[in-house]
Amino acid sequence: MTTQDTLRPVFTETFPPRMEPGMLYVSIPYRTCGHLCCCGCGNEVVTPLSPAQWSLTFDGENVSLSPSIGNWSLPCQSHYWIREGRIRWSRRYSAAEIDQNRARDRRLLDLETTVPEPGPPSRLRRYLRFLRP
Numbered sequence: 184m185t186t187q188d189t190l191r192p193v194f195t196e197t198f199p200p201r202m203e204p205g206m207l208y209v210s211i212p213y214r215t216c217g218h219l220c221c222c223g224c225g226n227e228v229v230t231p232l233s234p235a236q237w238s239l240t241f242d243g244e245n246v247s248l249s250p251s252i253g254n255w256s257l258p259c260q261s262h263y264w265i266r267e268g269r270i271r272w273s274r275r276y277s278a279a280e281i282d283q284n285r286a287r288d289r290r291l292l293d294l295e296t297t298v299p300e301p302g303p304p305s306r307l308r309r310y311l312r313f314l315r316p
């Protein structure tokens with residue numbers, strides 16, 4: 184496994200059982216994107232699309248995701264931006280910054296949903312279940 188510096192968009196309904204490195208899977212029906220962590224660790228990174236989570240821009244060739252991808256729950260804790268299909272590496276966050284980010288994400292989600300939000304890891308599991316029944 185090597186570090187990725189580019190991601191190519193693949194528009195699909197559901198994610199494949201095994202994601203390929205260097206691909207950014209985009210499911211519009213499920214409003215979710217997925218890719219393998221660009222550090223090369225091989226972990227899947229799922230980014231739900233919503234006003235409180237990530238937004239996707241497709242320029243006809245390449246995609247950008249906003250905000251940055253912070254893999255705080257992975258051992259690698261990598262942090263990068265996906266900009267026009269290119270990976271822009273960002274610095275790692277400190278534990279305090281990660282906590283701040285998580286608290287902010289939860290607040291935004293609380294505003295958006297009426298269901299109590301159990302927190303990022305179970306949210307992720309729910310999305311994965313959703314995509315792979």
Ligand SMILES: [Zn+2]
Pocket residue numbers: 220221222223224225226254257259260261
């Ligand atoms: Zn990684």
